[in-house]
Amino acid sequence: MNIQQLRYVIEIARQGSFNKTAQTLFISQPALSNAIKDLETELGYSIFIRDRKGVRPTDEGKQFLASAKTIIQELENIQQLHVPQSSSQQQILKFSSDRAAFVAKALVEFSQDYLKDKKYALHLYEKDSAQVIIDVVTRKVDIGIIAVLASDNMEWIKDLKKRDLVHEFLFRTKSYAILRKGHPLLEKAELHLEDLYQYPIFRTDYDANLLDDYNLVAGFPFYNQFEQTIYTDSMRFMYNFIGHSDGIFIGTTQLHVEELHPFLTALPLPDIDVDWEYYYIYRKGYRPSPMVAEFLKYLEGVITEQQEVEAAAIAPVAVK
Template sequence: MNLTHLRYVVEVERLGSITKAASALYMGQPNLSKAIKELEHEVGVPIFKRSAKGVVPTDKGKEFLQYAKAILVQLDKMEALYKDNIADTASFSLLLPRASYVTHAFTLFLNRLSDKKAMDIKIKETNSMETINSVVECEYDLGIIRYPIAYESFFLPLLEEKNLAVHDSWQYDYVLIMSENSPLAQEKEITEEVLEKYIEVLHGDNIVPNISEVYQKKSADFHRPRRHIYVYERGSQFDILAACPESFMWVSPMPQEILDRCGLVQRRTPLISKTNKDVLIYQSSYRLSVTDRMFLEELERVRNEITE
């Protein structure tokens, strides 16, 4: 199989047009069309079909393109190893939920890379569905997704369907965080009725499309109507919580160092159960690098410190 042909079909999918792809690849459209037909003949399935929107992958084509992208990403990484001194280079990419324990682990991980002469590192905080799609498209190597435990029977089949590997997971109960000056911090017992008096801060883009009514009923208690503030950036939530004593937020357990820095406290809620799971995902063909494993070591260490 010609690797150049793989790059051709990936470019056609990206642009949705053979004409545009040919221009981007600096080649003639007839030659590109011929190369695609040769590849389709070789694999035995049509990769693209024409639609009102242009050229789109067939169902089998989508599956083929996912493997093609993974192969090309691995090939590029392999070539990079021999262009630079691997001992002096760190490459790492991660999509993550807005989780302070993960970003804390990331900063500790960065400190371990301080002796590297070259670094190519990118991280992005986003929701679970965008993380899944971006890892499938090979835009990032690793992703951490978060979901309520009631949604697990939705997410695990989805990850299998997308040919994604699940390497690591952490199941925990949400905790409440609030200003250290909040009256809520002094409550002896925190119940749903007590929380009705306060303002809940939520992330506004943690949506899960195509969730059926069955799943929605399972987690109906997770979305009780209250006074809400929707935020889309993690720094904003800490500013609001610190400055507005009536506000609170449900989060994964946080490192004490961050709580102290932001003037916040966290409370566990034995009377309110909100169990979640954070799961590390990546392409099934991807092999964790030394740098990846270094980050996972720090992640595990931070988790252990929180749960002690």
């Protein structure tokens, strides 16, 4: 048994395919199959079931996979914390996030400041919160940022713990309608939820097969009231479309929407009180690298700065 075999097992479980794993790792499929066969012979049991549904761990394989992940994670922790980092060595940040403008704002400041004179590689993914969680569980990324309905937070937290994920609270926010400046809705003296239904609504698309593994996909209960719906997984397309049409997107925060997209604005969602909570998550036992730790500081700094601005805006004026 060796470290490379453990990495093979983890990647096969993630890909669900020997062929895809071989392509990802740039090795031949026979070499990969032989490595797993040798490992299974040494262990005395099969790690994977191979059938028409693909490749998945056996009961013994699931236990072995959990141990393999722990060993590889500890090895990575040792490398991050105890192996001297050369100033010329490339730093890596891998994270997955629910779609949010404040995350992009933090990344801009982080790259322009902390990363300015460093060699680095950023692996960034924008997804729904359920997919973010899966990315963290499968070790595709080191950390994830999720938004959950405040009313359902205990269920989400329970599920995170079941998956051996640690969650850190970031902030709580309201729901907002994201639309273009000059939109007809902005001319209304009093806005109601039913006023939105006559316009196209954008919804983020996702891989339904992937989410079969996750049963807490949050959504707004009134989506079925819209007669025109556009599904997309491209935020760039969506924002450009909204900026040149009367389409609407229901977002979970207004943080930095106008700053990053000057042609858009965010309105508090009328007639409904839906709060969201943002968390960043990581695997139990994971120790953030210096680069990850610094990014989290920038992220929290962006949130704190915005909250101070909002608090000042609603503070009562002192009477002299």
